[in-house]
Amino acid sequence: MTSTLRASxxxxxxxxxxxxxxxxCSCGIxxxxxxxxxxxxxxxxxxxxxxxxxxxFLKQIGYSLTEDLDAADLILINxxxxxxxAEDKVFGQIGRxxxxxxxxxxxxxxxxxxxxxxxxxDLIKRAPHVDFVLGTGQSSEVARVVQTIELERKHFVDTSNxxxxxxxxxxxxxxxxxxxxxxxxxxxxxxxxxCIVPYVRGRERSRKPEEIFAEVKQAAxxxxxxxxxxxxxxNSYAGGVTFAELLTAVDKIDGVERLRFMTSHPxxxxxxxxxxxxxxxxICEHIHLPVQYGSNKILKRMNRVYTVEGYLKLVxxxxxxxPNVSLTTDLIVGFPGETEDDxxxxxxxxxxxxxxxxxxxxxxxxxxxxxxxxxxxxxDETKHRRLDELMKVQNAISLEKNRALLDSVVxxxxxxxxxxxxxxxxxxxRSNKLILFxxxxxQAGDLVNIKINQAQTWLLKGEVI
Ligand code: SAH
Ligand code: SF4
Ligand code: F3S
Numbered sequence: 001m002t003s004t005l006r007a008s009x010x011x012x013x014x015x016x017x018x019x020x021x022x023x024x025c026s027c028g029i030x031x032x033x034x035x036x037x038x039x040x041x042x043x044x045x046x047x048x049x050x051x052x053x054x055x056x057f058l059k060q061i062g063y064s065l066t067e068d069l070d071a072a073d074l075i076l077i078n079x080x081x082x083x084x085x086a087e088d089k090v091f092g093q094i095g096r097x098x099x100x101x102x103x104x105x106x107x108x109x110x111x112x113x114x115x116x117x118x119x120x121x122d123l124i125k126r127a128p129h130v131d132f133v134l135g136t137g138q139s140s141e142v143a144r145v146v147q148t149i150e151l152e153r154k155h156f157v158d159t160s161n162x163x164x165x166x167x168x169x170x171x172x173x174x175x176x177x178x179x180x181x182x183x184x185x186x187x188x189x190x191x192x193x194x195c196i197v198p199y200v201r202g203r204e205r206s207r208k209p210e211e212i213f214a215e216v217k218q219a220a221x222x223x224x225x226x227x228x229x230x231x232x233x234x235n236s237y238a239g240g241v242t243f244a245e246l247l248t249a250v251d252k253i254d255g256v257e258r259l260r261f262m263t264s265h266p267x268x269x270x271x272x273x274x275x276x277x278x279x280x281x282x283i284c285e286h287i288h289l290p291v292q293y294g295s296n297k298i299l300k301r302m303n304r305v306y307t308v309e310g311y312l313k314l315v316x317x318x319x320x321x322x323p324n325v326s327l328t329t330d331l332i333v334g335f336p337g338e339t340e341d342d343x344x345x346x347x348x349x350x351x352x353x354x355x356x357x358x359x360x361x362x363x364x365x366x367x368x369x370x371x372x373x374x375x376x377x378x379x380d381e382t383k384h385r386r387l388d389e390l391m392k393v394q395n396a397i398s399l400e401k402n403r404a405l406l407d408s409v410v411x412x413x414x415x416x417x418x419x420x421x422x423x424x425x426x427x428x429x430r431s432n433k434l435i436l437f438x439x440x441x442x443q444a445g446d447l448v449n450i451k452i453n454q455a456q457t458w459l460l461k462g463e464v465i
Contacts, residue, residue: 037063038072041197042090043093045078045112045262046201046230046409049181050139054112057143059173060085069100074108074146079115080197083364090115094127101129102329108132108149110184112139114200136186136201137164147307163187163202168211171218178415178445179258179428180224182215184246185192185231190265192292193370194335194363197232204232206239209246213253220255225445226229226413226428228260235268244276249321251280257447258413262288266314285322286432289314292331294349296343298335301374301432315353326356326401326431333390333414334363336374343386347393356431357403357458358394362387395457402433402455409451409465410435416444437458 039059041051048404054076055065064071072390075149077093080086094111101107110132111123117135124130131149134142138158145156174180185206188198216227229250237243243261259282264273266289277283293299296307306314317327331350333343350358362383365372412427412435423441427448439449454461 003293007391009015009038012013035061035063035073036066036068036071038066038069038075039078040075040093040319041078041088043078043082044421045181045228046186046232047078047080048175049172049183049230049435050113050136051076052174052181053167053170054078054139054142056170057140057167058146060453061147062169063146065456072107074110076110076112079111079113079117081118081366083202083361083366083370085364087115087302090128095121095129098127098129102257106211108146110134110142110146112136112142114196117159117162117200118196121157121177124155124157128155130155133159135159135162135164137161140165140167140169163199163205166205166207166211168215172216174219174222176224178224179188179226179228179415180219181228181230182212183230184212184234184239186245188232189236190233191303191370193301193374200369201232202236204236206231206237208239209241209249212239213244213249216250216253216256220253223445225255226258226260228254228262231264233263233265233268234261235264235270235273241377242270242272243294244270244272247283248276248280249275251282260286264289266291266311267304268312269318271317276317276326278321278440281395284430284432285326285401287325288319288328288330288428289361289385291349292330292332293335293342293405294331294346298338298342298346301337302315302335302371308345324431326433327353327358328357328432329353329355330359330361331390331394332361332363333386334378336363336371337376338378338386343389347390350390350394350397354397354401355394356433357398358390360387360390360394399455399457402457402460405433406455407452407453407459409449410462412437412448412450412462414444414446414448431459433460435462437464440464 035286039051039055041047079090097109108131111130116133123133132145134145161289185204187202191198191203193372213462217377220228226314235243237246264287291311292302410429411449412429414425414427418424418426424436425442427435429435442448448464451462451465452462
C-alpha cells in the first residue's frame with residue numbers, strides 16, 4: 001500500500017501515519033485517496049477561473065471532480081454578490097444542502113468568493129451547516145483549510161486578507177475543452193459608486209508575465225485553443241509590461257489559436273492596445289467595453305470618469321482601426337436619480353453606438369457602496385419598465401447587426417454538439433457570436449469557415465464551406 005501512495009505523493013514523501021482515508025506526509029500535507037469535490041460557481045469568469053484554481057489545490061490533497069452531489073465529500077460554493085439576485089441564489093443553494101449534510105455528516109461544505117468575503121462569519125451564523133468561509137484573497141489556503149476540517153470538525157472563517165497574493169503555485173484544474181481563462185490581474189481600484197467589487201476583491205494586483213506565460217502554455221498543452229485573459233480592468237495591468245505588450249507576447253505562444261481579453265474600462269483603453277489587436281494574429285476583434293450609462297449626469301454620479309462624447313470618440317477610433325470589430329457592453333438602468341430624460345438619452349446613445357450585444361442590469365443597491373446612500377432611489381416598477389424598453393431597443397440593434405452578416409463567410413472555432421441536437425454543432429466567430437451549423441467531420445477545437453445563412457438576435461446559423 002505504501003508504494004502506491006508514494007507514487008502520488010510529494011518529493012520529500014515519507015508517510016507518518018495512515019487513517020482510513022488519509023495519510024500524513026512529513027511535509028505536513030495530508031493526502032487523501034479518491035475524495036470527491038463538487039464545485040458550484042456563481043458570478044463572473046473570474047470566479048470560474050478561481051474555482052478551477054481551487055480545484056487545482058484540492059487535487060493535490062486527493063480530490064477529484066464529480067458532478068454527483070451524493071458522491072461528494074466536499075462541496076465548494078464559489079459565490080458572487082454583485083447584485084442582490086446573485087446573493088439570493090447563493091442563500092437558496094446553501095439552504096438546500098442542509099438535508100444533505102444531515103444525511104451525510106462527513107460532508108464538508110465550504111463557501112468562498114465575493115459573498116464569502118462580504119458576509120464572513122455572518123454566513124455561518126445564518127447557516128451553521130456551512131463548515132468554512134474563505135475570502136477572495138485566501139483561495140490558495142483552501143486545501144489547508146479543508147485538511148484542518150477533515151481532522152477537527154469545527155467551523156473556520158478567514159476573510160482577513162482581501163488583497164492577498166495571487167496564487168500561482170498550482171495549475172488550475174480546468175473545465176471545458178476548447179476555451180479557458182487565465183487571470184492576469186485581480187482586484188479593482190475604480191470604485192464606481194454602485195459597485196461592490198472593489199470591496200470584495202481588494203486592490204489591483206497584477207501577475208508576473210512569466211506566470212501568465214507558463215499558465216497559457218500549460219493550457220495550450222492541455223489542448224485548449226482559445227485563451228481569455230481576465231481582469232476587472234485589464235488595461236491597468238501593471239506586471240512590468242503594458243497590457244498591449246503582454247497580449248502581443250501571449251499571441252505568439254504556440255497552440256494559442258484565439259486570444260481574447262476582458263474587461264476593458266473605457267477610461268484607459270489605450271491606442272497601443274488598438275494597434276496590438278490590429279497587428280495580432282490570434283487576437284480576436286471583439287472588445288467588451290462596459291459603458292454602464294448614456295448620460296453625462298449619471299456617468300458622473302457613477303464615478304465612471306469619462307463622458308458620453310469621450311466614449312463615442314473612442315468607439316470611432318476603435319472602428320476606424322478595426323473595421324470588423326464587434327463591440328459589446330454592460331448597461332445599468334434605475335441608478336439613483338435617473339430621470340426619464342436621462343433614460344431617453346441612454347436609448348439615443350445605444351442607437352448611436354449600435355453595440356453588437358449588451359448585458360443589461362437593473363441597479364441593485366449594495367450596502368457599503370456610495371450609491372446605496374444616494375437620494376432618489378428608483379422604484380421597482382420604473383426599473384423594470386426601463387429595462388424592458390432598453391432590451392427591446394438593443395435587441396433590434398443586435399438583430400440588425402447580425403443580419404448585416406448574412407451570406408458572409410466567417411472563421412468559427414468549433415465547440416461541440418449543441419445541447420438539444422447532436423447533429424447540430426455550436427461554435428463562436430472571432431467576434432464572439434454564437435453560431436449553429438450542421439455537423440460534418442468537424443471536431444471540437446477545429447477552426448472552420450462557415451457561410452452565414454440565418455441571423456437571429458442572439459445567434460447565427462450557417463453551413464460549413
Ligand atoms: N469590472 C468589470 C465588470 C464588473 S461587474 C467592469 O468594470 O466593467 C459586471 C457588471 O455588473 C458591471 O459592468 C455592471 O454593469 C454590473 N453591476 C455592477 N454593480 C452593479 C449593481 N450594483 N447593480 C446592477 N449592476 C451592477
Ligand atoms: Fe466595479 Fe467599476 Fe471596478 Fe468594474 S471598474 S469592477 S464596475 S468598480
Ligand atoms: Fe460577482 Fe465577484 Fe465577479 S461580485 S461579478 S463574482 S468579481
